[in-house]
Structure formats: structure tokens, C-alpha cells
Amino acid sequence: KQEVTQIPAALSVPEGENLVLNCSFTDSAIYNLQWFRQDPGKGLTSLLLIQSSQREQTSGRLNASLDKSSGRSTLYIAASQPGDSATYLCAVSFGTQGGSEKLVFGKGTKLTVNP
Amino acid sequence: NAGVTQTPKFRILKIGQSMTLQCTQDMNHNYMYWYRQDPGMGLKLIYYSVGAGITDKGEVPNGYNVSRSTTEDFPLRLELAAPSQTSVYFCASSKNRVGAQYFGPGTRLTVL
Numbered sequence: 001k002q003e004v005t006q007i008p009a010a011l012s013v014p015e016g017e018n019l020v021l022n023c024s025f026t027d028s029a030i031y032n033l034q035w036f037r038q039d040p041g042k043g044l045t046s047l048l049l050i051q052s053s054q055r056e057q058t059s060g061r062l063n064a065s066l067d068k069s070s071g072r073s074t075l076y077i078a079a080s081q082p083g084d085s086a087t088y089l090c091a092v093s094f095g096t097q098g099g100s101e102k103l104v105f106g107k108g109t110k111l112t113v114n115p
Numbered sequence: 116n117a118g119v120t121q122t123p124k125f126r127i128l129k130i131g132q133s134m135t136l137q138c139t140q141d142m143n144h145n146y147m148y149w150y151r152q153d154p155g156m157g158l159k160l161i162y163y164s165v166g167a168g169i170t171d172k173g174e175v176p177n178g179y180n181v182s183r184s185t186t187e188d189f190p191l192r193l194e195l196a197a198p199s200q201t202s203v204y205f206c207a208s209s210k211n212r213v214g215a216q217y218f219g220p221g222t223r224l225t226v227l
Contacts, residue, residue: 042221049215
């Protein structure tokens with residue numbers, strides 16, 4: 001079964017700390033991996049998209065890496081700020097036997113950055 | 116661009132009622148999706164469409180129907196609402212099968 005796991009479920013850090021969020025997946029036959037941010041009661045905001053042929057993507061203080069062989073991705077947040085507090089979701093686009101793709105979401109890591 | 120818009124934002128239904136959740140995107144994306152998000156369960160794909168006139172089932176399609184008559188619109192129909200359909204529903208779109216997905220703000224539905 002194609003699954004996506006995010007550990008830890010919740011993380012609390014002091015402002016200014018660098019941190020890493022983890023995402024693991026069970027099948028290396030993927031099209032891409034996407035990191036989202038979700039604020040309480042809001043929709044999902046796309047942060048970074050890594051295609052299967054790529055190793056990492058960067059946007060501002062965010063850096064996402066992808067290691068297909070080990071089934072892992074990390075989202076690195078530098079110099080965290082209280083405004084970074086949100087739930088971070090990892091979603092993996094898996095190939096299916098029928099030739100289409102299927103996007104599977106992890107349950108998210110709830111990040112709290114304390115002033 | 117407004118991106119992906121959804122209406123209504125909130126709705127309360129009685130068991131057995133029906134309703135349509137509206138979704139519109141103005142990015143000329145071919146792919147559109149409907150997800151539901153339940154607490155502690157992550158997002159599950161209900162239906163998706165790869166273009167006007169083409170739809171297909173996702174992981175949890177039972178109790179729902181969709182149509183895609185235009186590129187812009189992808190409504191989700193609930194027939195005979197049940198308490199198990201209480202959830203937050205998100206519509207999303209992407210340019211192609213490997214492109215980033217962009218989400219609407221969601222519709223919070225309660226079935227009593």
C-alpha cells in the first residue's frame with residue numbers, strides 16, 4: 001500500500017531555531033513530492049514541489065530535499081519565526097498500475113514557533 | 116487571478132438532503148480534484164478530472180458525484196447526505212499530472 005508518514009506529529013521550537021520536518025513514503029515510483037502549509041481553518045498553500053528527477057528545491061528560508069531510494073524527504077526551515085506556526089503537509093504523487101497517478105497526503109506536522 | 120474559489124464556505128445539512136459544492140479556477144488548469152479532510156485522517160481524494168468531459172473516481176467516491184462541463188468549473192454533488200459526510204471539502208487544480216496542486220479555501224460541511 002502506498003503510504004506517506006510524517007514524524008513528529010507536533011513540534012514546538014523557540015524563535016530563531018533551524019528545524020527539519022520529516023516525510024517518508026513507501027514506494028519509490030513517484031512522480032513528485034509537494035510540501036504544503038495549512039493554517040487553522042484555512043486551505044493548503046503550496047510551498048515547494050520536487051519532481052522525481054530532482055534532489056532539492058529552495059524558496060527563501062525553506063529547503064526541501066528528496067531521496068527516492070530511501071523513501072524520504074525533509075523540509076528545512078531556517079531561522080524560524082512565529083509566523084511559521086502552522087501544520088505542514090507532505091504529499092506524494094505515486095504512479096498506479098493503470099498508468100495514472102495518485103496523490104497521497106501525510107497527516108501533517110503541527111509546528112509551533114514560540115516568541 | 117483569484118486562483119481556486121469554492122462556495123459556500125460553511126453549510127449545515129439535514130440527513131437525506133442534497134447539495135452541490137461549487138469550485139471554479141481561473142488558471143486554465145486541465146486537472147481538477149476534490150478532497151475531503153477529516154481530523155487526524157489526512158486528505159482523501161474523492162474524484163478528479165483531467166479535462167472537460169472527463170472524470171474519474173478517487174479513493175472515497177461513494178455518496179458523491181461530479182461533472183466537468185467546462186475547464187473552469189468542477190462541482191461536487193452530494194445526494195442523500197449522511198453524518199459520515201461531515202468534513203471539510205477542498206477543491207484543487209493543477210496544470211498537468213506532474214504540476215503543483217493549488218487549493219481552494221475549503222467548504223466546512225456538517226450533516227445532522
